[in-house]
Amino acid sequence: MSKTLRCVEESILGITNSFSSIAxxxxxQICCFQPKNDDVKPLLLKALGLILTDGNLSALLKGYRTIVFRGVNESSVQSISKTFLQLGSCIRIRNYSPNVEKFGVPSFQVSVLSKGSFRPLKEELIKLLKSVFESPLSxxxxxxxxxxxxxxxxxLDGxxxxxxxxxxxxxxLKRSSNKGRIIHEFLRYVEAVGLISVGKYTGPPKYEVVITFPSIDYARLVSEYVYHPLKRERFLRYLRNVERSRYCGTSIEQYKAILIHASYGYLMKKGNSAILVLYIPVRQAKKGLRSITSGGILPKPLVAGGRLMIKVPKKCIPNLAKALEQSDxxxxxxKIAEVVKTYIKDYGMSP
Incomplete structure (x- = not known):
């Protein structure tokens, strides 16, 4: 671990343990004087997203020199701190009392000081901020x-x-505001290049939009920079669920074992879709049972009436096809081979 990352981790721990005292x-005041690495552009963009959503946006555009976040909660303090400390900055955290009466919990003010190696990065950040207002699509x-x-x-953190x-x-997202307009244009652009999908949120409040990730790789990149503790935990859980729903958790080797031991199979059809169901006598499959049920992320096969019932979803057709091709x-x-070939041909790809 680099000195900067060690400084960041120790600082976040110190901040977490100091919230009651700050309140x-x-x-x-905490400083990490060296940026994380030479490629700080993603971190600058992460910082830009935070400023756009929670920072003193108008003041910075008017020439105010210090980046300030007011009225943020503990989790947001951690997100802001982790972002800017990786850029080699000093941050100052103090109590921000007005929201205590309103929300019943303490809120804080985080000031990002223009010191040391962060000073030129801060100037670059201000240029990015002006650029995103003047020509966002560019x-x-x-x-x-x-x-x-x-x-x-x-x-997302904001x-x-x-x-x-x-x-x-x-x-x-309130498109009538400046930041809402910019966020809207950004989401529309990222959607146009196929990295996310944007939809309307059906419940209150009406100004929210819902995003999904057609590109799982892009979602993984986003997850690397979500620092808000609760949002990060939930985002990673969301990511795991997406991976489960899109990727086959049964390996080619497992399907080879299943094909060898299967004694009966049929296509369970519903409308224009179907799913392949295979049965394996438990007594016959004892030797291959471990290789069939171990590994992967799919649930174990259902055991009923002395047989294993295994459903092969459409997302697993590529693995199934390769297993059939490689099997003796x-x-x-x-009959199993025929029903498998039919499933592959009609609902997936030809073996």
Whole structure:
């Protein structure tokens, strides 16, 4: 671990342990004087997303020299601190009392000081801020995929919400405001290049939009820069669920074992779709049972009536096709082979 990352991790721990003292009036100042690495552009875009959603946006555009976040909660303090400390900055955290009466919990003010190696980076950040207001699409089109993901993560850390139960991701977005207009243009651009999909949120509040990730790789990049503790935890859970739903958790080797031991199979059809169901006598499959049920992320096969019932979803057709191709035809039941070929041909790809 580099000195900067060690400094950041130790600083976040120190901040977490100091919230009660800060709430009582103590001022905490922490510095990490060296940027994380030479490629700081994604972190600058992450910082830009935070400023856009929670920072003193108007003041910075008017020439105010210090980046300030007012009225933020503990989790947001951690997100802001981790972002800017990786850029080699000093941050000052103090109690921000007005919201205590309103929300019943302490809120804080985070000031990012223009010191040391962060000073030139701060100037670059201000240029990015002006650029995103003057010609947002021009800026967005020049971003790398990673920088784009970091910017989206900054927006999510600030104005995003990750559902606990339904696992949806939404962003508060009032297009009548300047920041809402910019966020809207960014989401529209990223959607146009196929990295996300944007939809309307059906419940209150009406100004939220819901985003999904057609590109799982892009979602993984975004997850690297989501630092808000609760949102990060839920985002990673959301990511795991997406991976489960899109990727086959049963390996080619497992399907080879299943094909060899299967004694009966049929296509369970519903409308224009179907799923392949295979049965294996438990007694016959004892030797191959471990290889069939171990590994992967799919549930174990259902055991009923002395047989294993295994459903092969459409997302697993590529693995199934390769398994059939690589299997010894003399060891696969002829009727099983035929129903598998039909499933592959009609609902997936030809073996």
């Amino acid at each position: 009582k009036g103590e001022v905490l 800026l967005f089109s020049r971003l790398s995929t990673r920088a784009s993901a970091a910017f989206l993560a900054g927006i 104005d995003g919400y990750v559902g606990k139960e339904k696992r949806y991701i939404s962003i508060a 035809t003399n060891r696969v039941n002829e």
